[in-house]
Amino acid sequence: MNPSPAATPELRATYRLQFHRGFTFADAEALVPYLARLGISHLYASPITLAVPGSTHGYDVADPTRINPELGGEEGFERLARALAAQGMGILLDIVPNHMAASSHNPFWMEMLEHGPQAPAARLFDVNWAAGRLLLPVLGEPLRDLLAAGAIALRADHDTGRIVVTYAEHVFPLRPESVAVLLSTIGRQASGPDMASGAPARSAASAKLHASYTSPDRLRGVLRSLDTSERAALATALAEADLPSLLEAQHWHLAWWRTAAHELNYRRFFNISDLAGVRVEDPEVFALVHRLPLDLIRRGLVHGLRIDHIDGLLDPAGYCQRLREAVGLGIPIFLEKILEPGETLRPWPVDGTTGYERLNDINGLFIDPQSYSELENDLRSRHLLVGTPAHRLAAAKRHVLETSLAAEVDQLASLARDGLDADVKAGDLTEAAIRQATIALLTHCPVYRSYATADTHDTTDEAVWDGIGARMDRAEDPLTAAAGRLLLERLKTPQLESDRLFRLRFQQLSGPAMAKGFEDTELYRTPVLIGVNEVGGSLEHPSRKRRELHEIYEKRATAQARDLIPLATHDTKRGPWTRARLAALGLAPDRWLDFLHRTQPLCASPGGEAPPDALDRHFILQTLVSCWPITTERMQAYLSKALREARRHTSWERPDEHYEAVSQAFASRLIAAPEATEFREHLEGLVADLEPATRVVGLAQLILQHTLPGTPDLYQGTEFRDLSLVDPDNRRPVDWSARLNVLDGKETAAPADIEHFGLIHRLLMLRARNRALLHGDYRPLHFGKSPWRWFGFERRSGGHTLRVAVPTRLPRPPALPATAILEPGEPFADGWTSIGQPPLETAPGRLVLPVSWPFFIAERS
Numbered sequence: 001m002n003p004s005p006a007a008t009p010e011l012r013a014t015y016r017l018q019f020h021r022g023f024t025f026a027d028a029e030a031l032v033p034y035l036a037r038l039g040i041s042h043l044y045a046s047p048i049t050l051a052v053p054g055s056t057h058g059y060d061v062a063d064p065t066r067i068n069p070e071l072g073g074e075e076g077f078e079r080l081a082r083a084l085a086a087q088g089m090g091i092l093l094d095i096v097p098n099h100m101a102a103s104s105h106n107p108f109w110m111e112m113l114e115h116g117p118q119a120p121a122a123r124l125f126d127v128n129w130a131a132g133r134l135l136l137p138v139l140g141e142p143l144r145d146l147l148a149a150g151a152i153a154l155r156a157d158h159d160t161g162r163i164v165v166t167y168a169e170h171v172f173p174l175r176p177e178s179v180a181v182l183l184s185t186i187g188r189q190a191s192g193p194d195m196a197s198g199a200p201a202r203s204a205a206s207a208k209l210h211a212s213y214t215s216p217d218r219l220r221g222v223l224r225s226l227d228t229s230e231r232a233a234l235a236t237a238l239a240e241a242d243l244p245s246l247l248e249a250q251h252w253h254l255a256w257w258r259t260a261a262h263e264l265n266y267r268r269f270f271n272i273s274d275l276a277g278v279r280v281e282d283p284e285v286f287a288l289v290h291r292l293p294l295d296l297i298r299r300g301l302v303h304g305l306r307i308d309h310i311d312g313l314l315d316p317a318g319y320c321q322r323l324r325e326a327v328g329l330g331i332p333i334f335l336e337k338i339l340e341p342g343e344t345l346r347p348w349p350v351d352g353t354t355g356y357e358r359l360n361d362i363n364g365l366f367i368d369p370q371s372y373s374e375l376e377n378d379l380r381s382r383h384l385l386v387g388t389p390a391h392r393l394a395a396a397k398r399h400v401l402e403t404s405l406a407a408e409v410d411q412l413a414s415l416a417r418d419g420l421d422a423d424v425k426a427g428d429l430t431e432a433a434i435r436q437a438t439i440a441l442l443t444h445c446p447v448y449r450s451y452a453t454a455d456t457h458d459t460t461d462e463a464v465w466d467g468i469g470a471r472m473d474r475a476e477d478p479l480t481a482a483a484g485r486l487l488l489e490r491l492k493t494p495q496l497e498s499d500r501l502f503r504l505r506f507q508q509l510s511g512p513a514m515a516k517g518f519e520d521t522e523l524y525r526t527p528v529l530i531g532v533n534e535v536g537g538s539l540e541h542p543s544r545k546r547r548e549l550h551e552i553y554e555k556r557a558t559a560q561a562r563d564l565i566p567l568a569t570h571d572t573k574r575g576p577w578t579r580a581r582l583a584a585l586g587l588a589p590d591r592w593l594d595f596l597h598r599t600q601p602l603c604a605s606p607g608g609e610a611p612p613d614a615l616d617r618h619f620i621l622q623t624l625v626s627c628w629p630i631t632t633e634r635m636q637a638y639l640s641k642a643l644r645e646a647r648r649h650t651s652w653e654r655p656d657e658h659y660e661a662v663s664q665a666f667a668s669r670l671i672a673a674p675e676a677t678e679f680r681e682h683l684e685g686l687v688a689d690l691e692p693a694t695r696v697v698g699l700a701q702l703i704l705q706h707t708l709p710g711t712p713d714l715y716q717g718t719e720f721r722d723l724s725l726v727d728p729d730n731r732r733p734v735d736w737s738a739r740l741n742v743l744d745g746k747e748t749a750a751p752a753d754i755e756h757f758g759l760i761h762r763l764l765m766l767r768a769r770n771r772a773l774l775h776g777d778y779r780p781l782h783f784g785k786s787p788w789r790w791f792g793f794e795r796r797s798g799g800h801t802l803r804v805a806v807p808t809r810l811p812r813p814p815a816l817p818a819t820a821i822l823e824p825g826e827p828f829a830d831g832w833t834s835i836g837q838p839p840l841e842t843a844p845g846r847l848v849l850p851v852s853w854p855f856f857i858a859e860r861s
Helices: 025-038 073-086 107-118 120-124 143-149 176-190 199-210 216-225 228-239 243-248 257-261 283-298 316-327 356-365 369-381 389-402 406-417 421-425 431-443 459-475 478-492 497-519 546-558 576-586 589-599 614-627 632-646 657-672 674-707 736-743 751-769
Strands: 014-017 042-045 049-051 061-067 090-095 099-101 134-139 152-157 162-167 170-173 252-256 272-277 304-307 333-335 564-566 711-715 779-781 790-797 800-807 819-822 840-843 846-850 856-860
Touching: 014 025, 025 042, 025 073, 025 736, 025 751, 061 073, 061 107, 061 283, 073 090, 090 283, 099 107, 107 120, 107 170, 120 283, 134 257, 134 272, 143 152, 143 243, 143 252, 152 228, 152 243, 162 176, 162 216, 162 243, 176 216, 176 228, 252 257, 257 406, 283 316, 304 316, 316 333, 356 546, 356 564, 356 674, 369 576, 369 589, 389 406, 389 431, 389 459, 389 497, 406 431, 406 497, 431 459, 431 478, 431 497, 459 478, 478 497, 546 779, 546 790, 576 589, 576 614, 576 674, 589 614, 589 674, 614 632, 614 657, 614 674, 632 657, 657 674, 674 751, 674 800, 711 751, 736 751
Parallel strands: 014 042, 014 711, 042 090, 061 099, 090 304, 134 252, 304 333, 564 711
Antiparallel strands: 049 061, 099 272, 152 162, 162 170, 779 790, 790 800, 800 856, 819 846, 840 846
């Protein structure tokens, strides 16, 4: 029974759930009453399509047309949708149009491997067949060594009815022509005079297979029908086949995984070779990829879409237009899109982004630029930090382009080289300069990408390209800069078909270059104040001014923005409370510097073992402050990822296990070793000193998330204070019963968690009843000069009005005053109802707030 379509629920607040086989639709269904009582309007679901078995995230899509049976399948999803509909709630669904799993679990991928570029499924994948056979960089060692060791084998897959090559967990189907030759050879051998024991079974199997080899479909049936003895005889025959020759004849080519950095002929997701790019710009591919979500929308089961990695698509603008036409008006569409400071989303027919820019706006409001400079200067004085943020980012991007993304760079440079014969022949240009210029263009791109089509672009695209040129001229040698200018002209005014393709492919690669260079490299290399080091953040612009935010949110209110405002996502580097503590640390830089001074001798290893280098020690110490208390297991897992992402001493491609072990041992000793007791006393003392400011920052950010124009997005479990680190740490199981107990009024959690939960609940209830939060305007409130540096605004819609004021700074320790003075500059008339502890108005327009609740939230209707 299908749920009947209902009116789209009004979007008030979303709650993100990460589905996997350990947390299914049934588990989510059991939470629906809790989420409804909490005040959530939409469950925000991670991808639900069939993924690689055991996937913990769902982005490794194996079949976009099917709901994953590991999660509960279609029936389980329908039950979940019915439960939500019964509570007046909807579903916002995360979909993945950019890539699929390059896996034997993907039937489309397998069809393409079997039948090559002529296969119907081949049009799905972004493969350059002109470059030759499809390179599959999946082998753990060189092919020759694995063949010699017998690690690659030929066998019959009787379940799927294919003759396949196997390696570890990988399966690769043979092309039909190879199967035909193979079975013909087996047939001749079976009828020969030198047959050994088992000849009858082998002859029988041979006869059946020989009669079927001209038809792959018929072969599948015969393979499934063989009896046990015939299957054994076939296995023996396959083991005797000339495997190297068979491998050479396929549409695909097995290769050592390390070759992916040098040679590749399919587009992948960033540098992940087992995620293959999808050609969603093809109308037939678009229809296939979106068949399921569009059907779920038509049936009233899904009420909004989140689009993963929009920047990976060939034509994001065209995609958004096609998707809007497919879903119609009224269905919200949110894009995972990173916007740089000052960059705005292009005027596409969508409802905005998933909100990384909003997260960083809120976070930056609590970062004091002077204090940040003090911390930065400390690192510079110890020679742990050099250069400007822009120079360091350029170096990080160049590093990943020359290593992880080198194959993609080579492909792009090849396109750039086309049509430049005369320049090379004249001696004005070299092959090396073209490649270096290609890297330079990507390195100096100031945003994730431009959005030109093959033949059109706008002034915003021109501004991006001009920014590249200016940065390149300042940073590169004359030959590289001259070559880069030549390539920029081809971006701006393409003449050849290769120029147009160069433009499109450049845009698809500039995003991964920025993501891998900034998010996954530079953010782990610059530990000034690591709460700033966030997806969508900026190390050049770590703080936000109040006036800057007022201008942003006035425009958003005028546009009736309803895109998402998260404080945490499945991809954020740290949890909300982790960042709040770091913001509090940034408000008291002297405390941090004193802590470093006092603990320096306590960090030395009693055994004299070499510690990690000074920059990594600094990073580890600030991480411990940010998320204390933490177990050694969590910290070790985090460091393994963080050190490899930084690419300073170790990396994913070339791991230095000794350095990683030394760093993990250093952190583990500080966390748990008896000889580090004094260090931990200093650490816990610092965390305790920061707690009052951490609490104010954490609760203030929560208030802004729920009251600024937009839609608050809660990540699973963050109703309690969240001191998580990057995934997989932020994807640990959630104690749902503890949260339900707090909602039921049972004080079974820490008082600070109960306070945090209670504020979220009150704010969500406020959003349900006060229309100003969903549809209101935005008017900045101005305050008298104060050490609390108040940020406030008023929102109105019809008869509903809301006023909010939160502190963005705190009076410097040692102790906070008993009260906080708020001077809005205008009197407050009667009729206001406070959310939380009400202030005392000692004079017209002068409010006194208790330091236990230095926030003002009041409504009038």
